[in-house]
Amino acid sequence: MDYVIHLLILIGIFSILGLSLNLVVGYTGLLSITQAAFYGIGAYTTAILMRALGMNFFLSMLIGIVATIVISSIIGTVLSKFKDDYYALGSFGFNIIIYSVMLNWQGLTRGPLGLPGIGRPELFGLILSENGAFLILVIILTVFVFLLSQAITRSSFGRVLMAIREDEKVIQVFGYRTHSYKLLIFIVSAGMASIAGSLFASYITFIDPSSFVLMESIFILAIIILGGLANNKGAVLGAIIMILLPEALRFVGFPTEIAAQMRQVVYGVLLIILMIYRPQGVMGNYKL
Amino acid sequence: MSLLSTHKLKKIFNGVSAVNGVSLSFEPGKITSVIGPNGCGKTTMINLITGMMPFDDGNITIGEHTKIDNMPAYDVATYGITRTFQQPRLFEQMTVLDNILVVLTERNVFKSLFERHDKYHIDIAEKILRRVDIFEKKDNLAVNLSYGQRKLLEIARVIAMGERTDGESHILFFDEPFAGLFPEMVKLVSSILKELRDEGKAVVLVEHNMDLIRELSDHVYVLDAGEHLAEGTAKDVFSNRGVIEAYLGD
Numbered sequence: 078m079d080y081v082i083h084l085l086i087l088i089g090i091f092s093i094l095g096l097s098l099n100l101v102v103g104y105t106g107l108l109s110i111t112q113a114a115f116y117g118i119g120a121y122t123t124a125i126l127m128r129a130l131g132m133n134f135f136l137s138m139l140i141g142i143v144a145t146i147v148i149s150s151i152i153g154t155v156l157s158k159f160k161d162d163y164y165a166l167g168s169f170g171f172n173i174i175i176y177s178v179m180l181n182w183q184g185l186t187r188g189p190l191g192l193p194g195i196g197r198p199e200l201f202g203l204i205l206s207e208n209g210a211f212l213i214l215v216i217i218l219t220v221f222v223f224l225l226s227q228a229i230t231r232s233s234f235g236r237v238l239m240a241i242r243e244d245e246k247v248i249q250v251f252g253y254r255t256h257s258y259k260l261l262i263f264i265v266s267a268g269m270a271s272i273a274g275s276l277f278a279s280y281i282t283f284i285d286p287s288s289f290v291l292m293e294s295i296f297i298l299a300i301i302i303l304g305g306l307a308n309n310k311g312a313v314l315g316a317i318i319m320i321l322l323p324e325a326l327r328f329v330g331f332p333t334e335i336a337a338q339m340r341q342v343v344y345g346v347l348l349i350i351l352m353i354y355r356p357q358g359v360m361g362n363y364k365l
Numbered sequence: 366m367s368l369l370s371t372h373k374l375k376k377i378f379n380g381v382s383a384v385n386g387v388s389l390s391f392e393p394g395k396i397t398s399v400i401g402p403n404g405c406g407k408t409t410m411i412n413l414i415t416g417m418m419p420f421d422d423g424n425i426t427i428g429e430h431t432k433i434d435n436m437p438a439y440d441v442a443t444y445g446i447t448r449t450f451q452q453p454r455l456f457e458q459m460t461v462l463d464n465i466l467v468v469l470t471e472r473n474v475f476k477s478l479f480e481r482h483d484k485y486h487i488d489i490a491e492k493i494l495r496r497v498d499i500f501e502k503k504d505n506l507a508v509n510l511s512y513g514q515r516k517l518l519e520i521a522r523v524i525a526m527g528e529r530t531d532g533e534s535h536i537l538f539f540d541e542p543f544a545g546l547f548p549e550m551v552k553l554v555s556s557i558l559k560e561l562r563d564e565g566k567a568v569v570l571v572e573h574n575m576d577l578i579r580e581l582s583d584h585v586y587v588l589d590a591g592e593h594l595a596e597g598t599a600k601d602v603f604s605n606r607g608v609i610e611a612y613l614g615d
Contacts, residue, residue, distance in 0.1 A: 243458060244456060246417065248456075250416075252442030
C-alpha cells in the first residue's frame with residue numbers, strides 16, 4: 078500500500094509540473110526547457126527555510142512561490158523577446174545557470190551534498206508524517222493547480238495565448254501586447270512549478286541539485302508531449318504514464334544490470350513512435 | 366476630411382526603395398483602391414501603416430493631428446486600423462469560431478484573465494460567420510479550411526474588429542481579398558465591402574481585378590515601383606497613359 082501511495086504522490090507532483098509547463102509550451106507555443114529550475118527554486122526555498130528557521134511548510138511554500146515569481150519575472154522579461162528555437166535555447170541556458178548555483182553556492186545549498194532532514198508539513202499541530210496524509214495534501218494542491226489551469230485556459234486570456242502560439246505578429250495587429258501575455262503566463266507557470274518543488278522537498282526530506290538538472294526539464298516536457306499539448310487532462314495523463322511506465326517495466330524482467338538503461342531506451346522509442354503517429358500526444362490539441 | 370493619411374512615406378530594403386515618398390489619404394464612407402503592378406509596394410504600404418514594419422521617413426496621421434509614426438502594431442490597432450493578409454494568416458490550430466472570438470475579447474491582460482466568452486460575444490461571432498457564409502464550419506480548425514474559406518475567415522476577422530464594442534475599427538485594409546474566390550464568393554465579398562463603406566468605414570482595397578476596381582472604387586491610387594503614379598476615379602486613371610504603360614509595358 079505504501080508503494081501505491083508513493084507512486085500517487087509522485088504522480089501528483091509531476092502532474093503539477095506537467096500542468097504548469099503545458100501553459101507555456103502547449104498553450105502559448107513557447108518551447109521552454111527550464112521548468113526544473115523553478116521546481117528546484119521552490120524545493121530549495123522550502124528546504125532552507127524549514128531547516129534553518131524551522132519555518133512552517135506552508136509559509137515556506139508561499140515564500141518559495143514569491144521567490145520564483147521574482148526570479149521568473151526577470152528571466153521571463155528576457156525570454157519574452159525571443160521566439161521559437163531561440164526561446165528554447167535561452168530557457169535551456171537558464172536551467173543550467175540555476176543548476177550551477179545550486180551546485181556551487183555551498184554556503185546556502187551545501188552543493189552536491191544536498192540538504193537532508195527537511196521536515197514534513199505541519200497543520201494545526203498535526204504533522205503529516207504519514208504518507209497517506211501527505212498524499213491528501215498533494216491531491217488538494219494538484220486539484221488546485223488543475224482548476225487554476227482550466228480557469229486560465231478557458232478564459233479570453235487563454236485564447237490569446239493560443240493565438241500567440243499560432244501567429245504572434247498577427248495577434249499584435251489585432252491589438253494585443255503579446256509580450257505581457259508571454260511574461261505573465263511564464264510567471265504563473267513558474268509559480269506552479271515551485272509548489273511541486275516544495276512538495277517534493279518535504280516528501281523526500283532530502284534534496285540535492287541532481288533532481289533539478291536539464292534532464293528533469295526534458296522529462297517534464299516529455300510528460301506533456303506524451304499526454305497531450307494544450308490539454309490539461311493530457312498533462313495529468315502524461316504524468317501518470319511517465320511515472321507508472323518504469324514501474325511496469327520492472328516486471329518485464331530486463332536483467333538487473335541493464336534494467337535502468339533499458340528503461341531509458343523504452344522512453345526514447347516511445348517518444349519517437351508518438352512523434353511519428355500522434356504528434357499532439359494522447360489527448361493533445363496542438364502539434365509542435 | 367481624411368481619416369488616415371500618409372505623407373511622403375519611405376521604406377528602403379537593402380538600398381532599394383520599396384516605397385518612395387508615397388502620400389495617400391483615406392476617407393470614411395469610401396472605398397479607396399490601391400493598384401499597381403506586382404512588387405510596386407502595395408502590401409508594403411499596408412505593412413508600414415499597420416505597424417508591422419518600421420519605415421525610414423515620412424509620417425502617418427490619424428484624423429488631423431495624431432501621428433502614429435513607427436508605432437508598434439498593437440498600438441496602431443487601438444486607432445481603429447485593421448487589415449487582412451494576402452496569404453491568409455489564420456490561427457491555424459484554433460477553431461473558426463475562436464479565430465473570431467479572439468478578435469472580439471478584452472485587450473487588457475488582467476481583465477482578460479477573468480473574462481469568459483459569454484453569449485454576447487458568441488452571438489456577434491456567429492452573426493459574422495453567417496455573413497461571410499462559413500457558419501457551418503465554425504467548429505472546424507482553421508487549418509482544415511479550403512483556400513476560399515480561409516480568405517473569407519480573414520475578412521470575417523476584419524468585420525469582427527469593426528464590431529468591437531470598446532474601440533471599433535473604422536479603417537479597414539483588404540489585401541487582395543478576391544484572389545482565389547469562386548464567382549459567387551466574389552459577389553458576396555464585394556457586397557460586404559459596399560456594406561462596410563455604407564456603414565461609414567474607410568475601406569482600402571488592394572486588388573488586381575480591374576472590373577472589381579471599376580465597380581467598387583470611389584477613388585483609386587496607382588503605385589509603380591514604390592512611387593505614386595496617378596490618382597483619381599477609376600475611369601480617370603484607366604485612361605491615363607502612364608498607368609496603361611505601367612501595366613502593359615512600353
